[in-house]
Amino acid sequence: MGFIYNIGIALAGFGLKTTSLFNEKIKKGVVGRQKTYSTLQKNLKPSDKTLWFHCASLGEYEQGLPVFKALRNRYKEHKIILSFFSPSGYDIRKNSPIANVVVYLPLDTKKNANRFLDLLNPELTVFVKYDIWPNFLNELKRRQLRAILISAAFRENQSFFKFYGKQVREALFAFQHIFTQNDHSKKLLQSINYNNVTVSGDTRFDRVSSQLEQDNTLKFIETFKQNRLCVVAGSTWPEDEILLINFINSEDSKGVKFIIAPHNIKSNQIKNIQEKLTVESVLFSEKDNKNLEIAEVFIIDTIGILSKIYSYAHIAHVGGAVGTTGLHNTLEPAVFGVPIIIGTHHSKFPEAQDMIDKGGMFSISNQKEFDAILNELIQNDQKRFLAGNNNLKYIETNKGAVTKILKYLNL
Template sequence: MSFIYNIGIHIAHFGLKCTSLLNEKIKKGVIGRQNTFKILESNLTPNDKTLWFHCASLGEYEQGLPVFKELRKHYNQHKIVLSFFSPSGYEIRKNSPIADVVVYLPLDTKSHSKRFVNIVNPELTIFVKYDIWPNYLNELKKRALRAILISAAFRKNQSYFKFYGAELRRALFSFEHIFTQNETSKTLLQSINYNNVTISGDTRFDRVFSQLDLNNDLSFVETFKGDKLCIVAGSTWPEDEKLLINYINSCDHKNVKFIIAPHNIKTSQINSIQDKLDCQSVLYSKKNDQLLIDAQVFIIDTIGILTKIYSYADIAYVGGAMGHTGLHNTLEPAVFAIPIVIGSNHEKFPEAKAMIDIGGMFSISNQETFNNILNELIRNEEKRLSCGRSSMAFIKKNKGAVIQILDYLRI
């Protein structure tokens, strides 16, 4: 099985190089991985004490951040290496203040893993949720270097729990401890005789709750919103935007303003949204006070400010579940005690099901249900506030994973 896995990694390496000729995002990752060892060797010496944090992408980084921050404070004499597999994580967080060195993780070949661990030699390694690479983990275990997995979420159809998943199962046993999000994940691990496991919950709850301690003021959003009710649509895709545009164009609620923060901020996509709107809109990149006051729709053609924008929402729509790209972070708006609307493809997101069950979130499948729920939430203030309270209560109930992880690490 090990032989087959390693052959597969080399084939994947070749495939990514070929695909990078046609895909700009993949190209960034391929080029970035070529520079990883040079960056590490330029910033680390054999005498450095280090920690290694690995995240697949931006979502996992945000998930691990509350743990990373605490470890940064405790291990203040250590250098921290932060690695990403995806360009969407690396390109946005390559200047993260919690790390001394940020790199792309080279593909999981035996030679790459040996060289990487030789240079970094981490006293402690934290992997977040998934992106579990057998050669790297086996190399850590071979050297008796500590590694834990946090916010893990497993499903029974994954390779770890199939007859052909021996290599990946072996990688799991390289972790000295795994912190899972739920009971199902713990039970699955125990079914393969992995027992060093704790149900700590999802660190994202701690992450979003900490947002309330930050300054979330955005003067330009205050100018745009004024005294109107505000609907914020975050991380939208074309299938989400079609619903929103149809609703806005037919909306008779003159006391309502809309903020759309698309996942894709390419000029062509932004222009497409703006061209289809029948009302006045303004782009973040071209905003001024008068345009903001007059516009009914504010389109955010930048990244990094959506979480703060949610603090101004009376209702939130979170994209990704109308299609099959995957539901985006619904906890970010929930912490601001607002009702949330999502699409119907949310089976892999237990927090969505939980919030729907308690009345803080609504799932829609077509234009009619979308229109109906927005109209009801706009007109019924008591329902809007009640749903928002349910969202906030859900966040408060589920935070606390970070404390359990730090307690295990004796910090």
């Protein structure tokens, strides 16, 4: 691996340690990585057969989960190591039932790659979407260990396809096969002479479809919702919450129930939302001691239940694209046949534009546009039903990525 890249990784490691003194999330990652090798040594023996799954964060974990489950069922005698780079993935899935060991991925140095793979020696490695770490991948290739990349999505502006990207580009060739979400990504790979590629689609469609097979019942939501029309706002940021609060405080919201599941569930952020509302609200954390029926707004100050809550929505707003933090998962509400409202910053999320084009999703840029489309969806039952049905059809049409990947793996 190139000298400049390795220097950059060393500087990044120093930067993370310095920043961790002031940032709790980064500190979790720094401390967690210090425990990786002891955790592996404690839970693995040299004789163990292993598989290695790597995800950048929680979103990639959810994306890869259908494949992970199939491999878990097929390789029952193997120990599965699941690694994350981000604390937001590790914290929530550190007890994942599909893995025997869950760890933070060490920084991408040659020394770490050798030590990590000495302990694992995986029969198969699965990376999800991106998080391409050259030293780890090159070491996998040198050891002739099988690795695949699933649900990959590439863009022209990525370094793999630039004149200066030779070093990171070579890392892609460590993958025995790459499964892309779309034809465009396949063509980009072929432009650098990587040809072991299949357009499988996005495994997230299979993942969210499996939600329909689960019991999504939440009795406390039923108690809150009653028989009223319900708007669910998921993974919201302050920019989203301003729009929602203004609408809820207006006369247009009469007769409608609202559920807000903020991305940031810190107490000061939750308090800020409650203080700005002029109608009765209740928190998830206090639901057992409150009369849910009389509340107009239910604020979900916990994590892990949003996908079930979407099953109660008549209309959904998905956060992240009103600001520039990145659009959150729009497929989760879409699978329940719900029309969706988002902001305008969704260019990196092709599924959003697809659903907009098909009439199931609506992009807004200001309060006036937000109020207009939300009012229309509340008042026009036919438009609401057709838009939601368009989203469900979109999910159904795009399922099947997992089947293609498992076929390649002879499962």
